[in-house]
Amino acid sequence: MLETKSTCCYCGVGCGVIIESDGAQVIGVRGDPAHPANFGKLCSKGSNLHLTAQPLLQQQVRALYPEMRTARNQERQPVDWDVCLETLADKFADCIQTHGADSVGFYISGQLLTEDYYVFNKLAKGLIGTNNIDSNSRLCMSSAVAGYKQSLGADAPPCSYADIELSDLIFIAGSNTAYAHPILYRRIEQARENNPALKVIVVDPRRTDTARDADLHLAILPGTDVALFHGMLHLCLWEDLIDTQFIAEHTEGFAELKQTVRDFTPAFTAQICGIAEKDLVQAARWFGQSKAALSLYCQGLNQSSAGTAKNSALINLHLATGQIGKPGAGPFSLTGQPNAMGGREVGGMANLLSAHRDLSNSEHRAEVAALWNIPSVSDQPGKTAVELFEAVRTGEIKIIWIVCTNPAQSMPDQNLIRTALEKAELVIVQEAYHNTATVAYADVLLAASTWSEKSGTVTNSERRISRVRAAIPALGEARHDWQIATLFAQKLAKKLNKTKPDFTYDHPEAIWNEHRDSTAGRDLDITGLSYAWLEENGPQQWPFPTGATAGKNRLYQDRLFATTNGKARFINCSYAAPAEKITPRHPFALNTGRLRDQWHGMSRTGLVAQLYAHAPEPCIEMASQDMLRRFINDGDFVEVSNQRGTQILIAKASEQLKTGQSFIAMHWGEEFVSGSQANHALFGVNSLCNPRFDPISKQPELKHSTVKIAKV
Ligand code: SF4
Known part of the structure; x- marks a missing residue:
């Protein structure tokens, strides 16, 4: 048997794998213990990679010739x-x-x-x-890129996975890390086990598995992230939790931002975000008082018509509290692909x-x-x-x-x-x-x-x-x-x-x-x-310039940012609600996201029977109160529609959602058995999603559209 060291082809965690083969066929796969992203661990998707490479299966699904x-x-x-x-x-x-x-x-x-x-x-x-x-x-990722470039001068995540163990507050915003970046999440779980003082805050409209495990879950209304981050900064200012020396020596633009966040009082912010004022205060205190706060964020911030502003507002919070360029701290965007x-x-x-x-x-x-x-x-x-x-x-x-x-x-x-x-x-x-x-x-x-x-x-x-x-x-x-x-x-x-x-x-x-x-x-x-x-x-x-013997695990430790004058920039961003508004005709907010065991459009994970055990078929998740009011039972077919499309889906009651919210996993679509021109009804959540994009990053708002849901 041959062993070939390679990398998992799914998510941005980038786990190392060892492919076992006979030189013609893949026989098995296991985690690479020497790879610093995963130290031998693999999630359900990675550990089933070899099953996607079965020769008979491949012959059926692969494009074999032009x-x-x-x-x-x-x-x-x-x-x-x-x-x-x-x-x-x-x-x-x-x-x-x-x-x-x-x-x-x-x-x-x-x-x-x-x-x-x-x-x-x-x-x-x-x-x-x-x-x-x-x-x-x-x-x-384009909103994350725009956010980093605006604030820090370069498209460069300043942190490393090793910062998880060095942090005393992990602030997860717009990411169901347990599903989307499973091996990284195992590392967070391990770090919490090793250090019970390590706190985790999760910002997510849904009570996902990641949110459920957190010390504090801020179940904000969809798209209100900028208001939340401004509100937290307001509190940090009020309670003297900002790093005035860092702001004075290494940043610019704070005075203008200070004027903006003055309006984001706890009562005002809590009302916009739909959260309890005491939770907002707790989050701001934990962030401002922590020795090292590490933010992990993903599509909840990026896939938005205000994606760049959301990224910038979170980076503002790190700059104002000096939570960057030191062990265990920094704004760390998680790559999807x-x-x-x-x-x-x-x-x-x-x-x-x-x-x-x-x-x-x-x-x-x-x-x-x-x-x-x-x-x-x-x-x-x-x-x-x-x-x-x-x-x-x-x-x-x-x-x-x-x-x-x-x-x-x-x-x-x-x-x-x-x-x-x-x-x-x-x-x-x-x-x-x-x-x-x-x-x-x-x-x-x-x-x-x-x-x-x-x-x-x-x-x-x-x-x-x-x-x-x-x-x-x-x-x-x-x-x-x-x-x-x-x-x-x-x-x-x-x-x-x-x-x-x-x-x-x-x-x-x-x-x-x-x-x-x-x-x-x-x-x-x-x-x-x-x-x-x-x-x-x-x-x-990276970076790993000529003469270096190791790459840099943390950027900006020298307090020199990648801007022309070396100073980080506060971005005076405004809060704007999601592009598509709730209306009597379309009263539900529709959110989209990943399942634990599937990847993108399922062309690869969809080949493995085991990976359907967690979620066997597409459905729309709704709050049980909303289902009751509409006489919808668990398992009923419902029509989900808006001006862009209509989907017939099974309704599933979810305790993860507040009333007025719904969720459809992003993976399901249609499959074609012949190469002929498509002539099918559109299937898949993206037929409902809004193409409106962020004006700077041009990233579309896949995380929020509005729909009507009616029993069929
Ligand atoms: Fe692959 Fe899972 Fe690692 Fe992501 S976390 S790279 S899907 S093994």
Whole structure:
């Protein structure tokens, strides 16, 4: 039996795994005891990874070879890789020469490896000359990115998992960590066992398993986080719990923020948030009095039309109390996907460039142009996720290439997305699985390799870069994502008569080395690392500049922030209620989130019978009082609807929800058994979700829409 060290392909905890195989088939998987993210532990999803790789199952669900169709009313047919990519290069060249570079777009994924991401970004921005490349990380982390950059100057989570053991207050906001980041949650449980004085506060409208275990649960009304954080800061000011020396020496902008939070009295804040005043006071005191307060936060803050403000308001609280840059303290955003961090590092989003550079910065564009040996990088802003599909719908973007993600299920307002995919002149889907909702719209299906077959790197929530290693060869004719992009780029370059930028990679390491060199002098400088170093010393945190012998486990200990003057900035953000209001017609707030044992659209976890034991079917959770009033019994079918869609679901009474609230898990969607054009009723919670996005981060408000619920 062969053993291959790799990384779990699901969440941003980034656990190390050891894949057991015979070189052709995966036989088993176990946690890697040497990996610092999990020390050998795996959650239910990770420990069942080998079952998703069963050969017979894989043969049924995988895209095994490239397929094309020449007309929408035809089935796709298998095609030779070379013919397929040559045809695509012809179509791209025609489109670009006739309509300009911005007539094409790419929608990629936080599931991709850093090397895949790098090549796609270079293909779009370097060779084609369009910034129309965005990622499903837009649905996941872009508000956290915007929050960090506004306040601290860089997209860099300042903490490490090890801070959990050094903290005396863990403040979990908008995260059901027990389900979404299970191994990290085990670490919190262990830390509490070891240190009974460690307190946990959870901020969540639902009484999730994470909230139930907390010392204090603040069950705020959906979307009122900014008011809560302002109210806590107001109390810290009133009770003299702020760090005036830290504020004076290392920050700017506090005077303006102080004026704003003056209005957030305990009574006013408690009323907005729908919580008891005494709980608010308790939370503020624990936060302000703690020696080390560590905030862990995720989609409850990010997936919001005020996502950036929520992130900034929480960081304000850390800056005002000096809870940053010291052991056990800091604002620590948890990454949803396994490599949302790596994607940001290589600039694989519409507003970013390589190595945390900004597209809007002319010096950064010039630096990247020099790195890629091209005359310039376009200064035209790229379309972000919702904007990208809106542009496809209007015909502004004619060719869309979707990689390793399933927007026909995961984007909000499914009607918009599916209309866009129907209207596009050409839809290319690069996927490992042939039965996702998006594949049904593909004119071209590019068969991609997947976990256990791929090699490269990923970066987890704590800035730790881990190797992903192939244990078995790619199934069928599937190719690696970076390989497909590279081969296509070489063909397209010839058709566009371009010799630069260079795409002569023959191994992921060559791509990674180029990415590494692009980080020199940047906040994420990894010039001291190499594949060989990672091989010998295991996963490492960035920054890791030339000459370093270890990465940095904690940022800003020197009190020098990544802003131009080195000072952190207080952001004077206003509180705004969620975009969609409760009305008599739509009286329920609808929240969405993860189940414990499923991942994203279930293309992988949905293959394992054991993973249905926890939640066997889709349902809508409601408060039992709401069900009583509407004569709805547990198990009844109900119609859940709003202006965007209708779903028929089983109703389930939940003690986790306050009256007026409802919850549907994000995972369930529809599956297609053939590759033909979709012609189905929309299924999945995202058909109901609001596409309104945060004005800064452009992250849509997947966590709050309003619906009507009626017994069928
Ligand atoms: Fe995989 Fe996340 Fe579970 Fe770790 S916690 S095993 S990374 S799903």
